[in-house]
Amino acid sequence: MHCYETKYDVIVVGAGHAGCEAALAPARMGCLTLLLNMSLDGMAVMSCNPSIGGLAKGHLVREIDALGGEMAKNIDATGIQFRVLNTRKGPAVRAGRAQADKQLYRLRMKYVLEHQDNLHVKQGEVTALYMQGDELMGVDTRSGIRFIGRTVILTTGTFMRGLIHIGLINYPGGRAGDLPSAGLSDDLRGLGFDVGRLKTGTPARLDGRTIDFSRLEAQYSDDNPVPFSFSTKRITMPQIPCYIAYTNSKTHEIIRSGLDRSPLYSGVIEGIGPRYCPSIEDKIVRFPEKERHQTFIEPEGLETVEYYPSGMSSSLPIDIQIAFYRSMEGLEKVEMMRPAYGIEYDYVNPIQLHATLETKLIKNLFHAGQINGTSGYEEAAGQGLLAGINAALRVKGKEPVRFARHESYIGVMVDDLVTLGVKEPYRMFTSRAEHRLLLREDNADIRLRDLGYRLGLVDEDTYSDFCNKKDEINKELERIKVTRIGLTPVEKEWCSHHDCKDIQKGTTLDQILRRPEIGYDQLQEIDQISKELTKEVREQVEIQIKYQGYISRQMEQIERMRKQEEVRIPEEFDYNNIPGLTLEVQEKLKRYKPDTLGQAARIEGITPAAVAIVAVMLKSRGEQKVES
């Protein structure tokens, strides 16, 4: 093994969506970073759907941006259809979604990585961690180079022992067209990691020249595309539509006729697939009463004829695939360019991680992305960013960063992963966030920008723009609290026009704004100053005022739990022989090894009384130590 002369602070293994953020963050924080990928043409590839964002995922993208990550800027620069979802629902559950030009997305990220100071990008397949005793020293690659690094971040995606299924045919692959990574997961298992198997899948790619779009319903971008990044002023990419198509009873019949050759139903696939992203055969088996299923036929880019039929992933044999795609209206003559396939891959149970994403077994080793059992580009990127930040903080000898559940979706996700573990691929949903009303896309910067700046990931200009915005918001909140309506004839007229004749003289503007029927759009008719506010400030103030009652209810809950959340349980804490803890609870705590009392309380089957007992023992053992 040739030992490479440069010694790195951080080595990132894998340059998918997790790896890119995991490499950029430490490099931007001043750490010498190496990013290794099996192929340098395969960085930031969108292996599945050509889009970023969506419910809860869009929230993650905004948080990544607030913390100085790259994903939001990358999609803003390469997105070809931007839409805000759930516009008719409240602000907390609105989210942006954008389709990307896949190749442009990948190339722009490659450009950013290659031009980042402190970052070396190299091709190489990591086959093992390089350990000296218990200490992590670096990584070994297949081509015989050993890289020395103080910290290592593994972001292996679907590549570890990847196995592609098309019907009953299967062969090893990291994704269609790429080799799998062999050896690394065996190495991890040997080191004591709990390695399991998951399954996911992707639909076929269809030739747009053979689709009759005139028979499909088009769906266009929003008129004023809203960027993901707080720093992007305007979306400049051309915007193109996608199309809606449907399956029919014939499609379903064809699919049923192929089930005997489905690896999923014949038991060939062992890995557990995601329920929220079922294959088309899965949908037809589980919901036989449904007469048709909807699919969005999405362009993969501006310059390609490849189209992605969402929701139509499959691991059925090729002949069935061709037949069922062609059974759909508008797709009668469709040519399949890449077949749909299922893929099984290795992951490591994330309960073996701290909330910093460092592994509990090996110091200085971090895991992010699909290796932790998640699915989705945004989930991966969020973890990559957190792992990258914490690797850098470790190198600098600083305290790690942990995100609380009430601060960010990243915090909810990581807490779910490390306290509950993973049984199926984990995807973010807004329903997972108990403090959903606080964790909105619109306030991601208010929640996280300060932290991003303190970490050195947000530049001065961006930060000062942010501070100005925050000042404006506070000033406006103050102003409407003290500004009262005098009920002049004009204002009286305005009140009756807007169905609120009950407004009394002396009512403050914030009280008026609290009414469901009144927003700034209405208020500005009688309030000159609100006309001058920026859109961002108006949006923030309006949301804060309208949600106020609910927000304060959530804040109260958080305050109540805070103390418990923050009590840390030392790694070496011994759960044996604690009076009052049942054996079952002891076993569970030993297996999960929670980092904090808050985590312990969320583990299934751990009662409040058990948590209280642990709290007491922690305290008493802590005092013993101090005394001795």
Next chain:
Amino acid sequence: MYILDTIAAIATPLGAGGIGIVRVSGPDSESIGKLIFSGSKKIIGGGFESHRLFYGRFFHPSDGFLIDEGMLVLMRAPRSYTREDVLELHCHGGYLIVSKLLDACVAAGARLAEPGEFTRRAFLNGRIDLAQAESISDIISSSTDRSLALAQSQREGHLSRSLAELRSPLIDALALVEAYIDFPEDEVDPLVIGAVLDRIAAVRSSLQKLLDTFTTAKVLREGVSVLLLGRPNAGKSSLLNALTGTERAIVSHLPGTTRDLIEETVSLYGLPVKIIDAAGIRSHHFDSVEQEGVRRALDKVGSADLILLLIDGSKPVLNEDLELASNLGKTPYLLVLTKSDLPHMVDTAKFENAIGICPVSAKQAVGINDLTMFIYDYFVSSSVVSSDGVALVSTVRHRDILLRAFSSLERFSYNQLINSPPELLSLDLREALSALGEITGETTADELLDLIFSSFCIGK
């Protein structure tokens, strides 16, 4: 762990003790004290002097209802059990007074403490030393109302079973709302408003029914009625006088003195008891006025909560007495043997349906205490323990939880009425579920997703 709010709990064992103590801990302790207590002593500088007992009266802050007289002591932080401001309210013992007092504290801004929470706070605030910490786990694991023991656990089983039934429509509704929120591009049908509303309304009315079973709500508001029955001159009026402490009924040795019904309400350890003294029951009626009284008395049998069947203990049992006992139908009766100062002549085995036997001598005030205690226990514990397996709500904690669930659902209906966005509807449903979860166990995010994925064809 809950450090910013103020908690309250009954500190003495439940049941009829001599003294009951309600303990309050947290920053609002003093203001709660001021709200519910009116004392004779002047309060120094607008506040209670620390570690000093004050005598006065406790009132319910919402309606000014006088609960009891008693004493209050404030122990200011850090010189207290939890190292927070701690307020102790000492009142007369007995489940109802103490729960009413606790209720008053909650109405004045306290939150009901969780089991072991005082100790937990004491520990978290560094109040408990090492030796105490070693034994604390026992305290915590046994602090869930040990005194109610078996009856409690059985009842809790009934309650949590009926709550589990209420929970499932709530989860269904929540899954609908969540699927509607989280999968905007899928074909989740928009909320079928009517269907959800109906199901929630049904849950609300079930909650209301459960709340109605709450002992203090029912018993305290309406009281109970006790009918005194017995042959003429069995000593009914003397007993009534002994119970009420007044010469309300005319007492004479001539049988049939009481011709009309006499009703008197007394407070037994805070439990309002309406005692009805009826005319003596005889097979042969000469006096038409008396006859009318007897008819009225027998009318009352069905509507009374308890009958005290009085038998002259100094005389052998007559067939008339046995006949009377067998005519009481389903109304439970307690056999009261009067004139216990005289030699005992009654074969009590013949009254096999009696729920108990109490010898008294009204004249010499013997056994009156045992009798009142019996009546009190009978009502309090019989509302606590349900005989027919119907879920009953009898602790303030449970009532508090159900009230929270109820008001969350009220908010849900209101929000739906004004077309609030679905994430607010979800919050209301989640709060209701989380309240019920304190009795039945939490609803996990995974459970919810399971339901979403099994009910809706979702995903791309």
